[in-house]
């Protein structure tokens with residue numbers, strides 16, 4: 523391996539950090555530029571499903587991620603009164619595919635990735651503001667006025683990626699029509715640690731995800747205009763929205779400090795057919811931002827990172843590596859973008875009759891077809 527091969531990465535999120543680890547383990551020199559002055563963990567909990575854990579296994583991180591998280595054993599879709607619309611033994615699927623589904627606090631995941639990366643490659647408080655290319659190199663322009671030189675620049679800089687704006691110039695992301703709230707309740711015993719669930723109502727959904735024996739990550743969605751800001755009494759507002767819903771929804775909201783509840787408007791982008799040009803390539807949300815309805819945005823960023831590192835290590839030259847990376851990753855990631863958008867649209871239906879029909883159809887859906895879809899989603903083979 524030529525140790526002079528330096529890869530520049532814009533963004534130290536899940537995708538950028540995982541890529542950094544994968545590249546360093548393959549012998550590359552890596553420089554990650556993260557605009558935030560510190561890596562503060564935002565976003566409460568996250569699920570890293572079997573496909574993400576299998577991808578982590580390729581770079582030796584699966585055991586560390588699993589040990590820092592909580593195994594999801596059973597997953598259910600419920601109605602607002604808590605009646606089961608559909609249920610799945612996730613542990614059986616995990617056994618079949620060879621790796622668990624993990625729910626984890628984002629802070630813990632970030633710690634695992636940062637520890638595996640080591641401190642040297644990460645430059646905090648430096649934003650990538652643009653790039654320029656020469657024949658044999660790419661230069662990332664940084665917010666302190668300097669430039670960094672590398673063989674390749676990877677835009678892992680999220681939903682509103684600067685690298686993407688220069689590469690594709692395709693404007694603002696698409697607002698899905700609903701917003702989300704996320705929180706972590708520290709009160710043990712509120713939720714069944716073996717079960718994760720998502721409850722569907724009219725224009726509202728509520729998810730419950732245990733992330734260890736004591737803490738429970740929860741999320742809520744509601745149809746809303748873009749750009750809404752919460753009042754300080756966000757707990758009371760959420761409790762009112764979900765009034766009459768099954769327990770422990772109210773208890774979870776009320777046991778989560780208002781200051782730690784995170785509100786995020788939900789966006790995606792229409793899928794595109796190219797993520798690269800010259801010596802610049804996109805990864806994770808910069809490449810394929812998706813709505814969170816399948817819990818796969820982060821998992822797909824992990825898959826991207828592992829596949830891109832492998833392509834760079836095995837293909838002869840950057841053009842061949844990027845061609846292979848895109849051929850392996852674009853169809854699968856774009857499928858998740860489309861499916862996730864469709865699922866979110868149905869999940870946010872507000873009309874009473876439509877919701878009733880949706881719930882009946884869910885109840886009647888054969889388990890075999892749910893399993894087949896899930897098996898496809900959770901398989902990582904690239």
Ligand SMILES: Cc1cc2nc3c(=O)[nH]c(=O)nc-3n(C[C@H](O)[C@H](O)[C@H](O)COP(=O)(O)OP(=O)(O)OC[C@H]3O[C@@H](n4cnc5c(N)ncnc54)[C@H](O)[C@@H]3O)c2cc1C
Nearest residue numbers: 533535536537557569650679680806807814817819820821
């Ligand atoms: C409500 C909600 C729930 C979700 N739940 C799940 C889930 O359960 N499972 C799952 O897999 N996914 C989930 N996701 C999606 C997941 O959070 C994202 O897909 C994932 O974080 C994408 O990682 P990323 O590294 O590509 O981008 P990000 O996490 O957005 O990281 C990008 C990083 O780049 C930095 N940055 C931005 N611009 C620049 C720049 N110009 N220069 C330098 N640095 C820059 C940012 O500060 C950030 O640190 C959820 C998303 C939401 C909104």
